[in-house]
Amino acid sequence: MSEKPDAHSPTVRDYKKAFFELLGKQPDLCAYRVVTRGQKIALWIALAVLVAWAVWDWVSLLLVVNGFFIVYYLVLSTWKLWLIDESLASKRELVVSPEEVAALTDDECPTYTILVPLYHETETLPRLVGGLAKLDYPKDKLDVIFLLEEDDKETREAFGRIKLSAWVRGVVCPDMQPKTKPKACNLGLALARGKYLVIYDAEDRPEPDQLKKAVAAFRTTGPEVACIQAKLNYYNPRQNLLTRLFTIEYSMWFDLFLPGLDYLKQPIPLGGTSNHFVTARLREMHGWDAFNVTEDCDLGVRMAATGAQTRILDSTTWEEACSHPHWWVRQRSRWIKGYIQTYLVHCRRPVAMFKRLGFWKTFGFHMMIGGTPICLLINPFYWLMAIFWVVFRSERVATFFPFPVILFAAACLFIGNFVFLYAGVLAAYRRGYHDLVKTALLMPIYWIMMSIGAWKGFIQIITKPNYWEKTKHGLDLAPSAGPGPSAPPATPDDASGGGAA
Amino acid sequence: MTNAPSRTEQLVFFGVVLAILVAGVAWFHRLAASEESIARSHVAADLLAGKMEGRQGLIGSVRWAPLPTMLALPLVKAPWIGTSGLALALVNAVVAAFTLTLLNTWWATFGISRLVRYALLGFYQASPPIIGAVLTGSSSTVLLLLLIAGAYFLVRWVDTLDLRSLAYLGVVSGLAVITRFEVAALVFLVMLVVVVRVARSKEKSFRAATLLVFLIPPLYTGALWFLGNWLIMGDPAFFLRGLIARGVLRSEFTEFDWEWALYLMPALLLVTTWTLSAERARLEHIARRASTVVAFVVLVVGVAWPYFTLWRAHGEEPYFGRGVVEVRQADDVLHYLAQAHPDAKVFVSGYSGYAVIERAGVAEPDIFRKDGDTFVHLMSLDLAEIERRTHDQPLYFAVPKPKGLHRWEDINLEAPWLFDGYTGPPLDDRGYRFSFLLDRTVGDWRILQAVRRKVPSAK
Numbered sequence: 001m002s003e004k005p006d007a008h009s010p011t012v013r014d015y016k017k018a019f020f021e022l023l024g025k026q027p028d029l030c031a032y033r034v035v036t037r038g039q040k041i042a043l044w045i046a047l048a049v050l051v052a053w054a055v056w057d058w059v060s061l062l063l064v065v066n067g068f069f070i071v072y073y074l075v076l077s078t079w080k081l082w083l084i085d086e087s088l089a090s091k092r093e094l095v096v097s098p099e100e101v102a103a104l105t106d107d108e109c110p111t112y113t114i115l116v117p118l119y120h121e122t123e124t125l126p127r128l129v130g131g132l133a134k135l136d137y138p139k140d141k142l143d144v145i146f147l148l149e150e151d152d153k154e155t156r157e158a159f160g161r162i163k164l165s166a167w168v169r170g171v172v173c174p175d176m177q178p179k180t181k182p183k184a185c186n187l188g189l190a191l192a193r194g195k196y197l198v199i200y201d202a203e204d205r206p207e208p209d210q211l212k213k214a215v216a217a218f219r220t221t222g223p224e225v226a227c228i229q230a231k232l233n234y235y236n237p238r239q240n241l242l243t244r245l246f247t248i249e250y251s252m253w254f255d256l257f258l259p260g261l262d263y264l265k266q267p268i269p270l271g272g273t274s275n276h277f278v279t280a281r282l283r284e285m286h287g288w289d290a291f292n293v294t295e296d297c298d299l300g301v302r303m304a305a306t307g308a309q310t311r312i313l314d315s316t317t318w319e320e321a322c323s324h325p326h327w328w329v330r331q332r333s334r335w336i337k338g339y340i341q342t343y344l345v346h347c348r349r350p351v352a353m354f355k356r357l358g359f360w361k362t363f364g365f366h367m368m369i370g371g372t373p374i375c376l377l378i379n380p381f382y383w384l385m386a387i388f389w390v391v392f393r394s395e396r397v398a399t400f401f402p403f404p405v406i407l408f409a410a411a412c413l414f415i416g417n418f419v420f421l422y423a424g425v426l427a428a429y430r431r432g433y434h435d436l437v438k439t440a441l442l443m444p445i446y447w448i449m450m451s452i453g454a455w456k457g458f459i460q461i462i463t464k465p466n467y468w469e470k471t472k473h474g475l476d477l478a479p480s481a482g483p484g485p486s487a488p489p490a491t492p493d494d495a496s497g498g499g500a501a
Numbered sequence: 502m503t504n505a506p507s508r509t510e511q512l513v514f515f516g517v518v519l520a521i522l523v524a525g526v527a528w529f530h531r532l533a534a535s536e537e538s539i540a541r542s543h544v545a546a547d548l549l550a551g552k553m554e555g556r557q558g559l560i561g562s563v564r565w566a567p568l569p570t571m572l573a574l575p576l577v578k579a580p581w582i583g584t585s586g587l588a589l590a591l592v593n594a595v596v597a598a599f600t601l602t603l604l605n606t607w608w609a610t611f612g613i614s615r616l617v618r619y620a621l622l623g624f625y626q627a628s629p630p631i632i633g634a635v636l637t638g639s640s641s642t643v644l645l646l647l648l649i650a651g652a653y654f655l656v657r658w659v660d661t662l663d664l665r666s667l668a669y670l671g672v673v674s675g676l677a678v679i680t681r682f683e684v685a686a687l688v689f690l691v692m693l694v695v696v697v698r699v700a701r702s703k704e705k706s707f708r709a710a711t712l713l714v715f716l717i718p719p720l721y722t723g724a725l726w727f728l729g730n731w732l733i734m735g736d737p738a739f740f741l742r743g744l745i746a747r748g749v750l751r752s753e754f755t756e757f758d759w760e761w762a763l764y765l766m767p768a769l770l771l772v773t774t775w776t777l778s779a780e781r782a783r784l785e786h787i788a789r790r791a792s793t794v795v796a797f798v799v800l801v802v803g804v805a806w807p808y809f810t811l812w813r814a815h816g817e818e819p820y821f822g823r824g825v826v827e828v829r830q831a832d833d834v835l836h837y838l839a840q841a842h843p844d845a846k847v848f849v850s851g852y853s854g855y856a857v858i859e860r861a862g863v864a865e866p867d868i869f870r871k872d873g874d875t876f877v878h879l880m881s882l883d884l885a886e887i888e889r890r891t892h893d894q895p896l897y898f899a900v901p902k903p904k905g906l907h908r909w910e911d912i913n914l915e916a917p918w919l920f921d922g923y924t925g926p927p928l929d930d931r932g933y934r935f936s937f938l939l940d941r942t943v944g945d946w947r948i949l950q951a952v953r954r955k956v957p958s959a960k
């Protein structure tokens with residue numbers, strides 16, 4: 001399956017086996033069909049009941065629906081507040097000191113596979129290869145696999161022009177639907193030689209000692225830990241307002257929420273890249289779901305269901321924050337679509353899921369995986385209602401908010417929104433982006449964009465469920481992007497002061 | 502935190518303290534209830550009932566800040582509790598137990614022995630202003646928790662600069678502002694401490710960010726108060742009317758609120774804690790003992806001082822009863838009205854008016870029979886509304902005497918000056934069709950007869 005075909009070229013059957021192992025072994029957990037027949041029937045029945053209820057008495061229907069969402073919001077806000085508190089209480093993530101890294105000898109470093117899926121990444125390729133070369137890891141122990149796509153001639157040609165080291169190889173994925181990153185990664189997994197395996201995206205800049213930190217962390221944790229997720233953040237936070245807000249959101253996710261989930265031993269929605277796996281454990285899980293557009297999130301849930309633990313590592317991979325609203329909305333719509341996919345897939349058999357995850361993890365699953373898209377989809381209605389009421393003082397709006405519903409709604413509006421806004425402030429501060437703290441006050445603008453992306457993703461789950469909305473990388477390199485990329489900060493303190501304006 | 506009590510010990514401590522305080526609250530409630538607890542309970546009940554009075558009562562006055570009322574919300578519909586005033590006292594029992602648990606945990610981290618801790622906490626909680634606030638359902642108890650927690654987080658943050666302490670300091674400050682508006686001054690002082698603490702940092706953005714993290718919650722809660730007034734009352738500064746009226750009418754500023762002593766308490770506890778913690782780290786055995794004794798004496802004197810000053814200052818009225826004087830006088834008002842004007846329609850207003858409403862069902866249940874609407878409570882005495890609601894019935898207003906710093910708050914939020922000149926001149930020039938005649942003074946209350954004036958039809 002390598003770029004230069006060997007004597008035993010794989011057949012289409014071999015590829016399919018590698019790509020779609022989960023579909024073959026555990027079809028119930030695969031997003032090949034987003035909604036099963038049983039779910040379709042349940043959804044149609046629910047819709048019919050709602051329509052009938054609306055015809056009978058639409059006011060009471062909206063009242064009940066409203067009450068349900070208000071309570072859900074309150075529980076979700078409280079839950080996230082708890083996560084924030086836990087992560088602020090102390091360093092909940094795995095911390096590996098420089099001394100521990102230095103103490104790791106070459107012999108103690110096992111073979112490490114790095115998967116780099118590439119699709120239309122000609123601009124970022126040279127930077128990527130340079131970045132990988134800087135990794136502080138014995139090169140003879142590296143097994144870097146560039147996953148190329150058959151229909152992406154430009155990237156393959158660019159890849160061909162690069163002088164490759166012995167520890168780098170390229171693999172071409174045949175042009176086959178679905179065109180998703182996890183499908184390519186599954187091929188990489190089939191070919192991986194490393195004891196551990198990590199994925200980096202084309203624009204990623206991992207901290208040079210991240211692999212060693214991961215090895216050291218795996219050595220100190222028990223066998224229950226199957227995955228270690230490094231933190232993700234952006235190297236271009238100050239490019240424009242969008243990247244500022246995006247950076248704050250990412251800091252909130254990786255520096256506040258995920259460490260909190262880690263501490264509470266909850267299912268952790270993995271972060272797309274920089275997730276370090278025990279390769280054997282990943283194979284036991286049958287790799288990624290090739291049909292899920294947030295395969296990382298899905299894998300996190302599946303691992304939690306089997307008792308495999310994910311921990312957060314205190315090491316950062318610097319990525320490119322999408323700086324253009326058009327591309328940002330595409331990326332966000334894919335994420336939300338993937339969350340909905342994951343939610344639907346794991347809710348196919350609620351009782352079985354409950355048995356697998358137990359009460360608290362099931363609760364956490366509904367909060368984090370279900371809550372994220374649900375809130376983003378519902379938020380615009382509440383914002384509009386609030387504005388409508390303030391402007392027109394409409395009694396009609398008041399009909400749906402009798403006491404004590406209005407009290408809970410007010411709590412959601414005034415406390416819930418504050419929690420999320422203040423979380424952005426705390427996240428920026430904690431990450432060392434002190435100059436972004438005041439920008440966090442503009443997060444409500446960002447929430448509107450998130451809801452736009454969510455609705456696009458929601459519509460796509462119906463129209464194009466497995467379509468992968470590719471994120472365009474290298475926008476920070478574009479002439480209009482300002483003075484160019486800032487160097488990834490070495491420490492949070494550097495981050496606060498440095499960077500291009 | 503190596504000496505911190507275990508989670509189980511903290512829970513047991515909390516449970517025991519709570520049980521003792523709840524027993525005390527239940528005992529005291531059989532004797533009396535305070536005006537504040539009754540008023541806040543009624544506001545909470547009106548709020549749950551969707552009444553305008555509830556919304557206005559929640560946000561409509563700086564004196565009656567919203568947070569303590571909100572804490573009573575879950576209890577005012579409960580049987581046996583209702584609007585009797587017990588709700589606030591029970592909330593206070595929980596809050597006080599939490600405060601003591603926090604102090605116990607805090608002191609334990611400094612290595613203070615359990616015996617000394619319990620003795621100090623006992624003295625503290627038994628202090629008249631402290632226990633009095635719990636039993637009478639005063640919002641002071643909530644304020645004390647926030648002040649002590651604020652002191653705790655401030656000390657931690659100054660020592661470690663950790664984000665969690667700073668965030669909690671900000672949140673606690675934000676909550677304190679909507680518990681007692683005077684805390685805004687304290688927030689300003691703490692802000693200065695924050696500024697001084699980070700002043701040495703070379704990074705300007707760090708200094709600004711630190712200040713923002715602290716200030717955002719109090720600014721937010723303060724802004725919410727304005728916003729709430731704008732949304733509900735149509736005037737963002739509505740809740741400041743009492744203060745504005747006080748300024749306009751040049752009220753006497755020589756009076757002090759007796760509860761100012763409460764504000765000293767966290768400072769006292771802070772000094773004690775610092776003394777105890779410093780001596781653990783540095784001093785010799787004998788010096789440690791000596792400093793412990795000094796701290797103990799400071800606390801005892803500080804706590805005992807109110808026994809000899811505040812308690813005695815109120816003469817024959819027991820200290821705990823101070824918060825319930827108004828309620829007892831409400832009984833006297835009711836008794837008088839029942840005797841002298843059994844057919845009258847009586848309007849009461851403001852927060853203190855709730856006490857009359859509450860007691861009407863308890864003190865004189867048989868005398869005011871009829872259709873049960875003898876007493877009408879309006880948060881603000883809107884005379885146009887009263888005129889619309891009444892016809893030829895004799896009309897009386899029960900109004901607290903204007904006295905004290907909050908004299909205009911309790912009387913009439915819409916027109917705080919209305920009853921200052923009650924001697925009878927018509928109020929045409931102010932757009933009212935009533936004259937008021939003083940009927941009787943009962944304790945701190947005045948019974949005013951409202952006399953309708955015949956006005957030209959053009960009006």
